[in-house]
Amino acid sequence: MDHIILKDVTKRFPTRDGGSVTAVNNINLTIEEGECFAFLGPSGCGKTTTLRMIAGFEDLSEGEIWLGDKPVSIKKKNHYVAPEHRGLGMVFQSFAVWPHLNVFENVAFPLRVKNMNRTDLNKAVTEALKHTSLNGLENVYPSDLSGGQQQRIALARSLVVNPRIMLLDEPLSNLDPKLRESMRFEIKQLQKKFNFTIIFVTHDQSEAMAISDRMLVMDMGNIIQSDTPTTLYNKPTSKFVYGFLGLSNFLDIEVRDGKAYPTGEPERSIPFEIPEEAGSATEGVLASRPNEIKISREETTGYPVVVEKRLYQTFCIEYHVRIGTQSIRVHAPHTNVLEEGSTAHIEFKNPRWYPHESVEDERARVERQVI
Amino acid sequence: MAAIKALFLRKNFSLDGKRIGLDQFLFLLTLGILLITVLMPVLMIVWSTFFYGTAFDYQMFFRVIAQPENLKAMWNTLVVALGVTFFGTLIGLFYAWLIGRSDIPLKGLMKSLFAIPYMFPPFFGAMAWSLLLSPRAGYINRMWMEFTGTRTPLFDMHSLAGIIFVMTCYYFPFVFLQVVSALERMDPTLEESARIAGANQWYVIRKITLPLVLPAIASGAMLITISSLSHFGVPAILGFSNNIFTLPTRIYALIARQAGSFQGIREGAALSILLVVVVIASLYLQKLILKSGHYDIIKGKSMRPMLIKLRGAKLPLLFICLASLAIIVLLPLFMIFAVGMLNAYGLPLRLENMSFRNYTNILFHSKMVRDSIANSITLSLSAGVITMFLGVMIAYVVIKVKPRGKSLLELLSLLPYSIPGIVLAIGVILVWSGRFGLNLYNTLWIILIAYIARYVSFAMKSASASLEQVHYSLEEAARSCGATHLESLRDITIPLIRPGMIAGFFLIFLPAMRELTTSILLYGPFTRTLGVAIYSINAEGRITQASALASVAIMIIFAGHMILKFVTKDRKGI
């Protein structure tokens, strides 16, 4: 039983002026055994604080955390298990390998703490080093190794005690993009082999989608949405999640007689069916991804726009097109060349409707990121 | 037309050439000054030890070294240095860990208390502790004897143990500050990952935290060793009466006893060489230790380290901290001020025995004291200004110009750091007492030269620190905006390092105000400094007046620190 349960978990930090700020707000979550679960969100959203509460580095202000059927933090009963007794593996963004110990001793540390006998220790360390392709580097000191290798030491160090739960706190953010990609895959392979449960904290949406079975998006201490990557990407329930998961256009629209008009455009409506949840709203936002818009010269069923700018990019041509008084981005294949200043027609392939975000919410988010 | 154009271009080229000229001029100027003020005295010490006139004479050196009194002084020096290092490191570590890693309250207050020993010269402390614990007259000892009815004092401050105690009180912050800053800069995940690996609090301290801050501990400890090896004031105040000598006080005694005769100076020079060898050996040791473990432990993500909960031990530990700080820091200060007001030394510390008579006496009725204050202010101001500018020039040459002789310049400017003040004074006497056609003995000039040599390494280090912050692109940006090399220095570089220059000035002005070690060998009848005046009034037994003058000095120094704090508070930019 290696699932993780968070019940009504809240964390408040005291501020200098004597007040408090809520970093994590009443979170309820169950992570299943053997799952790879990603926490995604902008900086300051509370994802790392949540992870540190699970690890035992932060007290809870309210709520309970269970690892399997063992309670590790219950605020009401003042029950708290120290990090060293939670039986977790953890990898940090800063690698946190010990510079005064060589690779072997770094990896052997958790076993030395347990006073394991020498033959078993050697065997376990050798095994862990093999799985992380570090064999042969036993006597090297971390400062002589690359960032990727240092992160592998951290991985081997947490693998060596064969933990059932692995906490990964932005483990790849300090690596260069190529290495980041291959390490994602290595982590998945290790998980397949040892079948532990992973919580993976990251601010990079493609990393979260690439690695996780399920993931959640956090903002301002709240879980906004939690689901599988494909569902999250294709059916975001809020504008925030939509914008956070990929390049997006948000077109302000007005609703008149059940039809959607770009704001400030009296004549022509966009062919788009207003969803039921919009209710009787008279305005909203039409969200679209640049690569999910078809653009062409021919007048089909599309909406007429003016090409303002054409930018050649590696994977596509990017057009900035004017629609009414607003501008949106469209990605088209290299073969689809339109002149700047010309008229074209666009068709939204998978648009979504969201209500406007309130001004207060937006301001709160900005302020929080400044703190 | 083409010829005119070529001429025009040639002119530009030579303009460019002139810029190199300016840099070269600065290099030669600073090198010259350092050769005269720093290298010459050192060479002269070696020369006069081993040459009599121009004849080679090594016997004197070995004769001096083999004298039992000198051997005893050597032994005492080592005992004091090791004792102070040992206790200072222990105390420093204890406080550093409490403040850096535990949840003890009042950290801010304690940190500012720790800064106080830095401000005042240790010989004030020696005076204060002597007031409390001198064998017969010390207030505590007298109380003890009255209370118990015995005739043996509780503790004799005029002993090796007393010397070690007072110096430890003043030098433990070296280790404390180094270790606290290492702990604060350390990536907390280094300790957290050990907790996750199953290690408990104490295991983590032993296996992770301590090894990682070891370089900081070593460098703080070595700073203590080197400072206490060359320290003069405390053993001079506490040791002379019981004939306890260390090398620096022995050198002083050799020269003072022979009233500045050449033979005395030669013997002092010989002992100086011994002292310098010990200091350099310690420095070398430090380098070896630091090289073996220099870790990158700076944190990545900013995160508060997990503080260790002291729980039940919190209040007792807080009490111990505050009480010990009060004894180490506040009690000596209180004593100096209280005794300074006392009508006669030995009277009970009651208000009816107190007045401002000592102050009026020393400030209004003693020309010697007034002169000494004026001398110290003149000397400190001019040494501060001159040395600060010298330091800026050296740092500029070393960091920005990088000529071929850069490492020589750097070495020369850092050399005084490893030369004890008393040794430097002997070297300065040897160079400037007429041998090279210029006799400055008994003038303020000779003290000024010694101060410049003594403090140039401070100035150079402080100027380097601020110059290194000025990235070369800032100057280049000015060039590309149309400023010449000189204009870019005037408009950009100098304004940017101005706060650093002001801080550098105070770094020299403040210690110079209380300087004793160098001045005590160089002063003449009319060129006493404040430190010398306090020391000699105290040595004459006019203890209340010495205390009064010391409290005047404390107030001047304190005011200086306040100004420094105010000036460096709101630095612009960098």
Next chain:
Amino acid sequence: MATVEMKDISVSYGKNQIINKLSIDVRDGESLAIVGPSSCGKTSLLRALCGFIKITEGEISVREQVVSSPARRISIAPERRKIGVVFQDYAVWPHLTVLENIAYPLKKRKVAKTEARERALKALALVRMAEFGDRLPSQLSGGQQQRVALARALVSSTDLIVLDEPITNLDATLREEMAYEIRNLQHELGVTVLYITHDQETAMTISDRMAIMDNTGHIRQVGTAETVWTKPTDKYVFEFLGVSNFLPVEFHGGKMLLKDGDGFQRIALPNTQVPDRNDLLVAFRPMDVQFTSPDSEHGFVGTVKRVTYLGNQFDYIVQVADQEIRVQQDSFDALQHGVPEEGSLQGLKLVDPVFYSREGQAGVVV
């Protein structure tokens, strides 16, 4: 006409030669991006142009006046070259306000105070920082400091500015935004721009022409973004520009063969005329491979080893013979046509591949 001409210039630090006989021109009013891997010498090139370091050979002219020429003993001081520079670390002076920073070049060029103020304010408005004139740089974000540096450069020189891409500015959106802005300003003001970067995306966005530099300090290709992307002159450029696949192939009788163990696998590729050779690489981008059915007439077959969902894209690793290739697919299309499963055999079709010689730096073989 060229605003900047560099002819056969070389730069060394001590014995270390950074740039070796490099030539490049920046045309009047154009935006040229020099893009190369880190420490390839591109920053040295810029510093040599500005006069901060000396060249050991060759000649640099700015506005048809020689500014550096060791052979002719010419080395004009940086302040007389009239080049606006935006430094890697912005180099905004922290002790001066934003407005004082921007007015400094005018002060040095003896422009009257009121006029200088007016021009500085105008430049500030151009970079949309009008309300920040009285702030100190420490009160600005990194992006805002960069704008100040840009405004100062524009004031310093009205016809030529050079920019070194900030290394600390890791935020991709900010970089993109700045790139658009510089592009707009360049069009608006007609100023000549030389932009140094390591990021080919930014280079493509910002430039009329881009020059690809390799890590030995040589320029491999100069051209518009489109030319460089569609016709990379050699393997290095192809690989530098983005994720690439190279498969070793041979041509026999006009047929393309991919080595597979002891035998060969045929890659059918209609409308391609390549002379018979046995030392070629076929190069293609992950987006330029399409999945077809395994028994299709065109293309070749491979086994899908790994499928990764990235939101806007699916990313695959496919085993072809004894090689692995990367394939990418727009996720919207993929989800509509069905995503290939891990372990399945798939047909693959190449779109517009190019051919390079396997050895050396030889260019495109058609």
